[in-house]
Amino acid sequence: MSIRLFLLVALLSTITLVNFIAALHGYRASMEEAQRLFDRQITGTALLLAALPIDRTAPLVVEENDLQAFQVRSADGQLLMRSDNAPTTPIGDVQEGFSEQNFSGFRWRVYNHSAAGGRSIRVAERVDLRFRLADEVVLQSVMPILFGLPVAGLLIWLVIGRGLASLRQLASELRHKRAEDLTPLTLAAPPEELLPLVRSTNALLERLQASFERERRFSADAAHELRTPIAAIQVHADNLANLLRANDAAAPESLRQLQESISRMAHLVEQMLNLFRVTPEHYPARFEPIDLHRMAREVITELYPAFARRGQEIELQGHAAIIRGDRFALVLLLQNLLNNACKYTPEGGRVVVDVKQQEGVVLLRVQDSGPGMPAEERERVFERFYRVGGDRHESRAPGCGLGLSIVHHIAELHQARVSLDTSSLGCQQSPGLAVSVIFPLQVSK
Known part of the structure; x- marks a missing residue:
């Protein structure tokens, strides 16, 4: 697997996980804060209704939006005023405070407030609508994070590519090295993480260079040192052959084989010298x-x-x-x-x-x-x-x-x-x- 791709996936996964946990925590905190804000809103509505002078024999029906509903009742339980979406029966608990009730096909958050003169003010707010409003608020804060992930991925890809430039340079230098080139790597200003690799590689190349150099030196020196005794043996063999011919004596077969062996050995030594003489990295x-x-x-x-x-x-x-x-x-x-x-x-x-x-x-x-x-x-x-x-x-x-x-x-x-x-x-x-x-x-x- 590519290091670049691995880092990209790992970093994006980490960022996504951290953002998800943070968004989840933020969602819960936002919902709690939204609940408090909505509760304060219906509490304010109840206090506003409590301040209104209402003295009627027939209940007053007020047109209201779908978000809230209310009832105002007298001390003896008579309905004085209600919203058009509120039932005529009492909503909420008798005790003062918040509760949740079902009516008109919805779940409502109800606040019961006891006003002066024994009047009861009950203000209700639809639970599903307040959750929808809270979700929209939270969604507006989460969407930029989701849309930002591709941008973050592209930036991470470019940054990782920049960080891996030294590794690519090292790989390129190793790839373009010829088989006989054992010179040290010349990576310019390598990062700290690559220094051990560069040093180890250079140490290995240095040991290989020394080993090959010892082999070449030994072979070349051995071949060079063998030239003199081989030449001397060849001279003595030729002198012996000339002496036998001068005395009209037949040269034995062993002498001919000896001369051929000496010529072959001389050729071998000369070829060894030529081989190490034309080694590309030293010639x-x-x-x-x-x-x-x-x-x-x-x-x-x-x-x-x-x-x-x-x-x-x-x-x-x-x-x-x-x-x-x-x-x-x-x-x-x-x-x-x-x-x-x-x-x-x-x-x-x-x-x-x-x-x-x-x-x-x-x-x-x-x-x-x-x-x-x-x-x-x-x-x-x-x-x-x-x-x-x-x-x-x-x-x-x-x-x-x-x-x-x-x-x-x-x-x-x-x-x-x-x-x-x-x-x-x-x-x-x-x-x-x-x-x-x-x-x-x-x-x-």
């Missing part, structure tokens, strides 16, 4: 206008010997497409995409690189005629060290599972999207893989 990117088509041609030229050794055909399509990007990171992205294509495409296969600008974006698409990738695996391949089929991939190509993770990091750095699909170069046995990287023309930094 010191230098954005400049870059012709992605021309860069792709240069990288293809650099890597062409690897394609030629495997008898693969590589083709560059498209046209010039200018984006703002970091040169080192984009070269690394192209190298990883082309190395993957070369590695997983069988000998004699085909690789096509397409770069073009369309509908406000620049599309880089690398397709191969390799074994492709199952649709259910296409999300997981961006995870670090994940390989489809593990080390038992059907292509038997060595790898460490970091290439597409590096591509994904570099795409995030350029606010680009990476998608995987089936290649148009494939066939039923080898559906191939198409990797598309969609760059925006403008990168907000």
